[in-house]
Amino acid sequence: xxxxxxxxxxxxxxxxxxxxxxxxxxxxxxxxxxxxxxxxxxxxxxxxxxxxxxxxxxxxxxxxxxxxxxxxxxxxxxxxxxxxxxxxxxxxxxxxxxxxxxxxxxxxxxxxxxxxxxxxxxxxxxxxxxxxxxxxxxxxxxxxxxxxxxxxxxxxxxxxxxxx
Amino acid sequence: xxxxxxxxxxxxxxxxxxxxxxxxxxxxxxxxxxxxxxxxxxxxxxxxxxxxxxxxxxxxxxxxxxxxxxxxxxxxxxxxxxxxxxxxxxxxxxxxxxxxxxxxxxxxxxxxxxxxxxxxxxxxxxxxxxxxxxxxxxxxxxxxxxxxxxxxxxxxxxxxxxxxxxxxxxxxxxxxxxxxxxxxxxxxxxxxxxxxxxxxxxxxxxxxxxxxxxxxxxxxxxxxxxxx
Numbered sequence: 488x489x490x491x492x493x494x495x496x497x498x499x500x501x502x503x504x505x506x507x508x509x510x511x512x513x514x515x516x517x518x519x520x521x522x523x524x525x526x527x528x529x530x531x532x533x534x535x536x537x538x539x540x541x542x543x544x545x546x547x548x549x550x551x552x553x554x555x556x557x558x559x560x561x562x563x564x565x566x567x568x569x570x571x572x573x574x575x576x577x578x579x580x581x582x583x584x585x586x587x588x589x590x591x592x593x594x595x596x597x598x599x600x601x602x603x604x605x606x607x608x609x610x611x612x613x614x615x616x617x618x619x620x621x622x623x624x625x626x627x628x629x630x631x632x633x634x635x636x637x638x639x640x641x642x643x644x645x646x647x648x649x650x651x
Numbered sequence: 652x653x654x655x656x657x658x659x660x661x662x663x664x665x666x667x668x669x670x671x672x673x674x675x676x677x678x679x680x681x682x683x684x685x686x687x688x689x690x691x692x693x694x695x696x697x698x699x700x701x702x703x704x705x706x707x708x709x710x711x712x713x714x715x716x717x718x719x720x721x722x723x724x725x726x727x728x729x730x731x732x733x734x735x736x737x738x739x740x741x742x743x744x745x746x747x748x749x750x751x752x753x754x755x756x757x758x759x760x761x762x763x764x765x766x767x768x769x770x771x772x773x774x775x776x777x778x779x780x781x782x783x784x785x786x787x788x789x790x791x792x793x794x795x796x797x798x799x800x801x802x803x804x805x806x807x808x809x810x811x812x813x814x815x816x817x818x819x820x821x822x823x824x825x826x827x828x829x830x831x832x833x834x835x836x837x838x839x840x841x842x843x844x845x846x847x848x849x850x851x852x853x854x855x856x857x858x859x860x861x862x863x864x865x866x867x868x869x870x871x872x873x874x875x876x877x878x879x
Contacts, residue, residue, distance in 0.1 A: 532853050
């Protein structure tokens with residue numbers, strides 16, 4: 488759409504309505520007579536403006552007691568929102584965040600401190616504790632060795648009976 | 652359509668520069684009323700409801716053409732006004748702000764309605780859907796759609812493609828019949844900005860209409876090839 492039409496477009500669209508009827512400005516009229524593209528585009532824009540004007544409605548009044556119904560709606564909305572809106576209140580939400588952080592910090596400290604000290608070992612006699620631990624390992628290895636030997640024997644017996 | 656639209660300068664505000672003083676929306680009688688509502692004055696809120704209820708109803712009814720829906724959405728609009736008036740910053744007139752909320756509520760309603768319809772239709776079997784589609788086609792052929800209805804349908808579809816601001820501006824201009832000068836006073840923007848925004852919005856409508864026509868054409872082609 489060229490400048491002469493652009494400059495006068497809004498005035499023109501208002502002017503084509505009955506109540507604001509106005510002649511098309513000379514400059515725009517001259518251009519439209521010479522430019523087919525602008526004429527075609529203007530027709531489209533005019534048809535869209537007419538389509539939007541079809542959304543006009545005359546005076547429509549609500550039924551009596553509208554204000555009371557609005558207040559009911561407001562109360563309903565308030566009641567629905569009250570549980571969740573508490574979490575959206577900045578002060579309350581900030582308190583919840585601080586409490587959660589404090590809880591996380593407390594749990595974290597507890598976990599770290601309980602991991603660093605093995606409660607099963609006697610703290611007063613470290614040498615004895617290490618010896619006890621070594622003895623336990625040797626016993627376990629011995630037991631594992633016996634079990635493995637028994638399993639090996641069983642497999643050999645199975646193979647021999649299969650060959651027969 | 653000419654391809655020059657994108658490169659040419661935007662409309663001038665007019666040969667003679669206007670020296671109209673801008674309306675300060677913070678000092679009007681309406682602003683005093685808003686401040687009272689912001690201070691939780693229920694009587695002031697009642698005054699706002701009584702002052703604007705007819706306007707809000709007429710906007711909603713213009714878009715939806717249904718009294719029950721208009722009542723429901725109007726209640727929703729005023730509830731929204733009640734809860735969000737504390738954020739009203741006096742940059743535009745109260746009417747412009749209420750107008751925007753009302754139009755947005757209508758479009759929200761239309762969107763929800765369309766989603767509900769889609770969910771409802773997805774519950775049908777393919778056979779049912781085909782039967783429904785065919786029966787609609789028969790009705791369409793026997794009884795051509797009323798021109799006004801078609802116009803309204805087109806307007807709603809096109810306006811849906813615009814931003815909230817563009818939609819409100821176009822509706823205030825075309826439906827409410829405000830001039831560029833009045834719009835400038837109502838929104839707090841200068842006349843040239845209004846003209847540019849309106850021009851861009853109209854260009855978007857032209858493009859949206861072209862896409863819509865292409866889509867409809869495509870669907871008809873698909874239907875035809877399906878019949879073959």
